Amino acid sequence: MNAMQYEAPGTVDEAVALLAGADGESRVLAGGTDLLVQLRSGLIAPDLVVDVKKIAEMQTVTVEDGAFCVGAALSGAALGEHAEMKAAWTGVVEAMELVGSTQVQGRASLGGNLCNASPAADSVPALIAADAVALIAGPAGRREAPVAEIATGPGQTSLARGEIVIAFRFPKRPPRSADAYLRFIPRTEMDIAVVGAGVNLTLDESGVCTDARVALGAVAPRALLVSEAAEALIGSPVDEAALERLDAASRAACRPIDDKRGTIAFRTKVAGVMARRAAVIARKRAGGE
Amino acid sequence: MAKAHVTTTINGEPVEYLCETQQTLLDVLRDELGLTGSKEGCASGDCGACSVIVDGRLVCSCLMLGVEAQGRDVETIEGMADGENLHPLQQKFLEEAALQCGICTPGILIAAKALLEKNPDPTETEVRYWLAGNLCRCTGYDKIIRSVLDVAAESKGA
Numbered sequence: 177m178n179a180m181q182y183e184a185p186g187t188v189d190e191a192v193a194l195l196a197g198a199d200g201e202s203r204v205l206a207g208g209t210d211l212l213v214q215l216r217s218g219l220i221a222p223d224l225v226v227d228v229k230k231i232a233e234m235q236t237v238t239v240e241d242g243a244f245c246v247g248a249a250l251s252g253a254a255l256g257e258h259a260e261m262k263a264a265w266t267g268v269v270e271a272m273e274l275v276g277s278t279q280v281q282g283r284a285s286l287g288g289n290l291c292n293a294s295p296a297a298d299s300v301p302a303l304i305a306a307d308a309v310a311l312i313a314g315p316a317g318r319r320e321a322p323v324a325e326i327a328t329g330p331g332q333t334s335l336a337r338g339e340i341v342i343a344f345r346f347p348k349r350p351p352r353s354a355d356a357y358l359r360f361i362p363r364t365e366m367d368i369a370v371v372g373a374g375v376n377l378t379l380d381e382s383g384v385c386t387d388a389r390v391a392l393g394a395v396a397p398r399a400l401l402v403s404e405a406a407e408a409l410i411g412s413p414v415d416e417a418a419l420e421r422l423d424a425a426s427r428a429a430c431r432p433i434d435d436k437r438g439t440i441a442f443r444t445k446v447a448g449v450m451a452r453r454a455a456v457i458a459r460k461r462a463g464g465e
Numbered sequence: 466m467a468k469a470h471v472t473t474t475i476n477g478e479p480v481e482y483l484c485e486t487q488q489t490l491l492d493v494l495r496d497e498l499g500l501t502g503s504k505e506g507c508a509s510g511d512c513g514a515c516s517v518i519v520d521g522r523l524v525c526s527c528l529m530l531g532v533e534a535q536g537r538d539v540e541t542i543e544g545m546a547d548g549e550n551l552h553p554l555q556q557k558f559l560e561e562a563a564l565q566c567g568i569c570t571p572g573i574l575i576a577a578k579a580l581l582e583k584n585p586d587p588t589e590t591e592v593r594y595w596l597a598g599n600l601c602r603c604t605g606y607d608k609i610i611r612s613v614l615d616v617a618a619e620s621k622g623a
Contacts, residue, residue, distance in 0.1 A: 182469065182486040182532045205530075212528045213509045215487065225486070227533060253522055277598020278576065279513055282522035283529065365597040366511070 184227040188234070188313045188342055191226050196315040196338030198224045204340055205229075206249040207283030209276060210292040234287070234342050237261055242348040245311075248287025248341045253278075255286070265346060266461060267355030267374055267454075271302035274359060277366055287341045293327040296369040296394040300327065302357040304391035304401050305374035308346050314339035329397040350387075353378040354461030356454040359393070360446045362437075369394045370438040373426070373450035375458045377409060383464045385409045390422065390455075395430040395447050402429040405451060414459040422455055423448035473534040475500070476544025484531040491515045493531035494541060502542035502571045506600065513599035516572035517541050523579040525598075542571035545578065553616050554578055563612040565603035573599045577613045586617055 185191045195202050200223030205211055207229075214220045228234050234249040237258050244261055252272045255261065262269045275284050275298050289299045290310070303323040310326055312319050315338040326341065328334050335341070355376035361367035372393030380386050390405035404425040412418035432443035459465070468483040475498070484493045491508075494500040494517070503526055506512035510528040517526045518540040526541075545552045554577050557563070564570045573596060580587060580595045587595070592613050593606075601609065 180486045182530065184533075184535070205533075207528075208530070208533075209510055209525075209528050212489065212530070216489070216508055216527075225530075227530075229533075251522065276510070277513060278579075278595050279516055279523050279525040279598045280510055280528070282519070282524040365594060 180222060181224045182227065183224070184230050186230050186232075188231055188340065191228055191231060191340055192313050192315060192338055194224065194226050195340065200224065202226065204291065206234075206285040206288040206291075207251060207280075208288075209280045209284045210288060210294075228287075228340065231342075244346040246286060246344045246346070248290075248310075248343050249285045252276075252281040252284050252286075256281070264349055265306055265355060267357045267376065267458065268299065268302045268306050268308070268346075271357035271359075271372075271374065272299045274298045274357070274369075286344060290323060290326055291333055291335070291341055293329070293331050293333050293398070294368075295327075295330055295397055295399065296372065297327075297399070298357065298359055298369055298372055298393065300399040301372045301374035301391035301393040302355065303344060303374075304399055305357075305376040305389045306346055306355055307376070307389055308344045310341045311343045311345060312339050313342050320345075324391070324399065324401045327398040350378050352380070352462045352464075353387075354458045354463075356457035356461065358450045358454045358457070360438075360450055368437070371395055371432075371443050371446045371450050372399075373447060373454045375409075375451060375454040377414070377455070377458050377462060379414075379459070379462045379464050383413050385412055385414050385418075385459075390426065390451055392426060392429060392447050392451065395432040395443050397431075400429055402426060402451075405429065409455060414455055414464060419452045419455060423452045426451040469532045471532055471535050473537055473539060475539045476541060482531070486530065486532055488531045489527050490517070490519075490529040490531050490534055490539070491526035493534070494526060497531075500541055500543050504568050504571060506568065506572075511598075511600070512569070512572075513576060513596075514569055514572040516575045516599065518575060518579055523576055540575070542575055545574060552578065553620065554581070554613065557612045557616045558609075561608055561612045561615065563605065563608040565601075565605050569599060569601045569603075573601070573609055577616075580613070581617060581620075586621055587614075589614060 359369040408421035504514035506514035
């Protein structure tokens, strides 16, 4: 086994320079709850690991004129303790809090959950539904990309060599807006999503949905933004007829795998149910009936 | 490559060690420092037998590199009792026989300590969810949960 170089820089620029200048294989270490398992199982043998937890802007939550920016390496436990973020983006926070055990929550991060690129990552559909933007730093400078464009397939991302997701910026919330995330697992805790659904919506004063985003996880090689499902809600009071259209549109978007954890037919059916239930929760959180 | 030199705090004491960069904190605790109270169950973060507290957060020491402990504050099961005086959770686990083979016990005690420090009066549901990442293959969960709740109730009454 070759010795692995470990670095824990204090700035984004140093981290990018280390990653961009590395000769062999390199990995970013945030919470390490996926990386350490891959390392220990021999799935990866990086020459360089860059620990980003000492970079202040990757560990903080800032709010500017109602728009939140969340550091990509902030732990789920710390995110869950941020009362303002939890109130504004309840669905995103509840999705992150579903990842793993209390112990995993002490380390796991939104950035790690996204960049590990599991199709079943719980926080990713919620981030996509929230219209969160990934702030990326790399050798060519900084850029932004919608969260939906980061993961490209299982374990694969669109990030270039030396690029790091450093934070997530959330749009300013209009009044009567709320989100929700639900997943199906065969037990009540500590499992990987068989299907996940994130719904984010805004209601007008009469309770009619004026804007919505719906994203599904674990039903395709990467989390899907389903615009047809969102369109089913917009213009409706998120009533039974709208939920029926949402259910159908969600099912129609599914391209799941067939495995021991869920068949294609099961995942497809459950995706509609999860989307429907998440929409009802979001509607209630937004102050609707 | 030379081993990494790490300066950290374990159970309130300053500690220095040398480790390979690939070694987990659990490997370092057990193999380099002789702190064998933290157990290796699954080595993949599923069982919680290796639970420790780092900078106030409950974590799996099998999912953390030894080099990451640089400058951190680590609490292990070895620091839970105050000399000969057991922690109330340790005492209660003995009194109520909340252990069978004992492999999961150090991790569960550390996890329960972290819970009661954050939430001194948890509901049964909160205890069960908090400890969901600590597996007991003897399946003695009920006595474990009851012991944690009893400690919480007694400290509330005190």
